[in-house]
Amino acid sequence: MFPITFLLLSALAALPGRASDLAPDPQDFAQNCANCHTIGGGRLTGPDLKDVSGRRDKEWLLKFVVDPKKMLDGGDPVAAELYKAHNNVLMPTIAGMNAARVEQLLALIDAESRLEKSRFSGLELINRPLLPGDVLDGKALFLGRKPLKNGGPSCVSCHSVGGMSGLGGGLLGPDLTGVFARLGGEKTLAAWLISPASPIMKPVYAARQLDPRDILPLVAFLKDAAQQGRPADSIARLAFLILGLLGAAALYVVLDSLWGARLRGVRRSMVNKRSEAHDV
Numbered sequence: 099m100f101p102i103t104f105l106l107l108s109a110l111a112a113l114p115g116r117a118s119d120l121a122p123d124p125q126d127f128a129q130n131c132a133n134c135h136t137i138g139g140g141r142l143t144g145p146d147l148k149d150v151s152g153r154r155d156k157e158w159l160l161k162f163v164v165d166p167k168k169m170l171d172g173g174d175p176v177a178a179e180l181y182k183a184h185n186n187v188l189m190p191t192i193a194g195m196n197a198a199r200v201e202q203l204l205a206l207i208d209a210e211s212r213l214e215k216s217r218f219s220g221l222e223l224i225n226r227p228l229l230p231g232d233v234l235d236g237k238a239l240f241l242g243r244k245p246l247k248n249g250g251p252s253c254v255s256c257h258s259v260g261g262m263s264g265l266g267g268g269l270l271g272p273d274l275t276g277v278f279a280r281l282g283g284e285k286t287l288a289a290w291l292i293s294p295a296s297p298i299m300k301p302v303y304a305a306r307q308l309d310p311r312d313i314l315p316l317v318a319f320l321k322d323a324a325q326q327g328r329p330a331d332s333i334a335r336l337a338f339l340i341l342g343l344l345g346a347a348a349l350y351v352v353l354d355s356l357w358g359a360r361l362r363g364v365r366r367s368m369v370n371k372r373s374e375a376h377d378v
């Protein structure tokens with residue numbers, strides 16, 4: 099009697115689990131996709147997914163979402179085109195993604211696409227305009243003069259940017275002067291920073307995700323850097339160049355005084371020889 103009840107009970111306990119396995123899971127989308135995709139709210143780091151089932155083959159979607167890199171590396175033309183259209187930012191492979199989970203996510207995206215306004219139509223991050231004070235604040239955060247709220251390393255350890263002194267930034271990451279435009283402006287840059295699509299930055303900030311209160315000033319600073327061009331940097335470079343030229347000139351003077359006499363001696367004797375030859 100007992101084993102049967104037990105079996106029945108465990109079968110019952112398993113049922114709701116099964117059912118919810120099949121139902122669309124908004125949590126999964128919220129946690130793993132919404133940082134990069136809206137449904138009906140326009141592009142972030144990735145494209146707006148509204149009605150994506152209408153514009154792509156189901157088979158293709160299953161394969162792509164499970165492993166975007168494999169699709170791109172395999173030479174899939176659609177993946178290549180998307181990649182190009184997104185400034186060569188590749189969608190990361192989401193941990194534990196499989197076909198069944200993609201089916202659920204697609205069901206959710208389809209359902210949300212039919213709504214007047216999906217709950218995923220926007221990222222609630224840029225919820226106030228950037229303020230003038232943000233630029234200085236962002237600069238302090240970037241340079242590490244002010245610690246990041248969640249304790250991650252400061253940006254300057256890997257990046258340089260125009261507007262800071264030209265010789266200071268780290269070299270592991272690219273110069274960020276033009277990144278504001280490259281990634282498409284405030285909203286998309288902010289979204290990018292929440293979940294960096296970079297194999298190097300992602301693990302560094304995974305446990306210390308950038309706080310939105312830090313992201314806004316950083317975005318303001320990078321926007322300002324893009325608008326300023328790179329005055330500090332180009333002056334620094336010019337100074338570098340002039341110093342380099344002066345150095346070369348000084349080196350020439352030194353070498354000339356060390357070797358010049360000898361060289362001139364050799365040349366004089368050659369000239370003499372030549373003129374002797376002419377004389378004949």
Ligand code: HEC
Nearest residue numbers: 130131134143144145180181184187188189192203293295
């Ligand atoms: C870090 C950012 C990021 C995350 C997180 C992310 N994506 Fe993407 N996604 C992209 C980018 C960028 C593209 C454009 C293709 C490319 O360049 O890789 C893309 C493309 C797609 C496409 C193809 C869209 C089309 O128009 O054909 C689908 C579908 C998609 N993502 C679904 C998802 C789902 C579902 C999740 C969550 C499980 C997710 N993505 C998580 C960045 C992301």
Ligand code: HEC
Nearest residue numbers: 251252253255256270271272277280296297298299302316
């Ligand atoms: C441990 C080194 C490291 C740190 C610290 C770091 N980054 Fe990065 N970042 C990189 C690398 C490397 C790349 C280039 C993408 C890649 O190859 O992974 C990058 C790329 C970027 C990009 C995208 C550039 C592009 O053109 O696509 C942005 C934006 C960015 N970083 C902003 C920041 C900000 C803001 C901070 C500070 C909060 C920061 N990074 C801290 C290493 C770092």
